[in-house]
Amino acid sequence: MGGGFSRSDASLKLERGSLRNADDAGVEASQDSDESLMARFCDGELPAFEKLFQRYGRPIRAYLTRLVGPSPAEDLAQATFLSVVRARGRFDRKARFRPWLYTIATNAARDYFRRHREELTADGELPSEASDPDGSPVSRDDGLERAVQNALAQLPEGQRLAIVMHRFQNLSFAEIGQALDLSESAVKVRAHRGYKRLRELLEGVWKSG
Amino acid sequence: MTPQCQSVLEQLGRPLSGDLLAHAQGCFECQQIQRSYELLRSQRQVAGAEVAPPPVPERLISEIRAQPKTRRWWWGPVALGAVYSLLVLIGVVVLNANESIPWSLRIAGLGLALASLIGFALALAPRSRRARIALFPVLGALLLGMLMAAPAAEYNDHFLADGISCLLVEVLTSLIPLALGVWLLTRTAFNPIRSLLLPFCAATAGLVVLCFHCLHGLPAHLLVFHLLPWLALSAVAWLARARAPSYSYAP
Numbered sequence: 055m056g057g058g059f060s061r062s063d064a065s066l067k068l069e070r071g072s073l074r075n076a077d078d079a080g081v082e083a084s085q086d087s088d089e090s091l092m093a094r095f096c097d098g099e100l101p102a103f104e105k106l107f108q109r110y111g112r113p114i115r116a117y118l119t120r121l122v123g124p125s126p127a128e129d130l131a132q133a134t135f136l137s138v139v140r141a142r143g144r145f146d147r148k149a150r151f152r153p154w155l156y157t158i159a160t161n162a163a164r165d166y167f168r169r170h171r172e173e174l175t176a177d178g179e180l181p182s183e184a185s186d187p188d189g190s191p192v193s194r195d196d197g198l199e200r201a202v203q204n205a206l207a208q209l210p211e212g213q214r215l216a217i218v219m220h221r222f223q224n225l226s227f228a229e230i231g232q233a234l235d236l237s238e239s240a241v242k243v244r245a246h247r248g249y250k251r252l253r254e255l256l257e258g259v260w261k262s263g
Numbered sequence: 264m265t266p267q268c269q270s271v272l273e274q275l276g277r278p279l280s281g282d283l284l285a286h287a288q289g290c291f292e293c294q295q296i297q298r299s300y301e302l303l304r305s306q307r308q309v310a311g312a313e314v315a316p317p318p319v320p321e322r323l324i325s326e327i328r329a330q331p332k333t334r335r336w337w338w339g340p341v342a343l344g345a346v347y348s349l350l351v352l353i354g355v356v357v358l359n360a361n362e363s364i365p366w367s368l369r370i371a372g373l374g375l376a377l378a379s380l381i382g383f384a385l386a387l388a389p390r391s392r393r394a395r396i397a398l399f400p401v402l403g404a405l406l407l408g409m410l411m412a413a414p415a416a417e418y419n420d421h422f423l424a425d426g427i428s429c430l431l432v433e434v435l436t437s438l439i440p441l442a443l444g445v446w447l448l449t450r451t452a453f454n455p456i457r458s459l460l461l462p463f464c465a466a467t468a469g470l471v472v473l474c475f476h477c478l479h480g481l482p483a484h485l486l487v488f489h490l491l492p493w494l495a496l497s498a499v500a501w502l503a504r505a506r507a508p509s510y511s512y513a514p
Binding site: 096098100103104107108111112132133134136137139140142143145146154157158162202217220221235242243245246249250252254256 | 264268269272273275292295296298299300302303317319320322323324326327330331332333334335336389390392450451452453509510511512513514
């Protein structure tokens with residue numbers, strides 16, 4: 055009886071231990087969420103910012119390279135994180151971090167082109183850069199790469215931003231809506247039109263593929 | 264775009280099942296979209312080379328060390344509102360509020376001041392685009408009310424002399440709130456609507472003071488010496504913000 059008790063006691067302890075471990079893992083995961091890292095950074099923790107930078111440094115640089123090209127992208131990526139540091143008091147702790155970060159990066163790209171007006175399109179929109187996001191020589195199908203980049207460049211800014219964020223940065227439509235200050239359905243319409251237009255522009259590539 | 268097309272769009276890059284797969288196979292638009300998505304994959308593979316995470320640049324670390332704590336966004340509109348209210352109060356007291364001013368004009372002035380204080384918060388808030396846009400017609404209605412409430416007057420020989428004094432009051436009272444407002448706007452990314460709303464509101468400081476002081480109801484006087492300087496000051500402030508560099512690109 056006693057042995058039975060101690061066995062069940064031991065197994066209970068073990069279960070509790072596993073539960074605690076599971077809880078700890080959950081707590082750790084939630085502590086490592088973007089929002090919790092940002093909250094900790096707002097409270098003055100530098101390591102929390104370092105984690106965010108390591109998580110998003112490269113994706114933001116790649117995103118900006120697609121918008122402005124490789125050489126200004128490096129500076130703009132740094133300006134994006136500098137803005138995170140300087141404007142952390144403007145971050146709404148109930149909001150998602152990733153859309154906020156992409157809003158800042160998009161604003162940085164828009165500002166870059168506003169100051170280099172000759173590079174804006176006739177409609178005053180962001181032009182698209184036909185370059186590899188890593189700035190390295192294109193190693194795969196060069197023709198396809200270029201055709202797709204050119205087709206992307208021909209899309210209106212709203213459609214291009216929706217597609218770049220959705221396809222390359224893996225943002226959900228809801229996150230893109232938050233980043234561009236649009237409703238989710240408006241983003242879906244833009245993405246739908248953009249993908250459709252891309253298909254029309256890539257007619258030849260499709261046929262040859 | 265049908266609801267099924269929307270579902271296909273949401274599932275791009277993931278395997279489709281059942282009804283959705285059947286729909287995609289029969290829908291020309293969905294096929295176009297899936298094909299475009301696949302073509303973009305080639306781009307992504309080139310871009311997605313994994314490299315070790317970059318170290319935080321020294322510039323960012325020194326910026327954080329220089330400002331270990333940061334202010335919340337609302338301190339800006341509060342400070343601006345305080346400066347604006349103080350200047351309006353000083354203007355009304357120094358110029359001695361005219362006893363003959365009709366109450367309707369005073370109320371219009373107070374309404375304009377209140378709308379401007381709300382405008383500061385909306386212009387500097389991280390979100391609230393719709394409320395920001397909605398404030399423009401409110402400001403327009405209050406300005407119209409101010410013009411309608413001005414006492415009737417006839418043309419006299421002092422048109423220019425009286426006008427210049429109103430112009431000076433308008434400009435001198437509004438300059439500090441405008442300058443502070445432009446500086447606060449540079450703390451965020453340039454946004455044309457914000458950058459228009461805030462100067463419109465800040466430049467009402469002089470208009471509000473004049474609502475308690477000026478008895479000239481002549482439309483030409485009101486347009487040339489009250490409204491035109493308000494518009495000109497707002498336009499100059501908008502241009503100044505558009506040309507000034509942004510301290511941060513945060514929304």
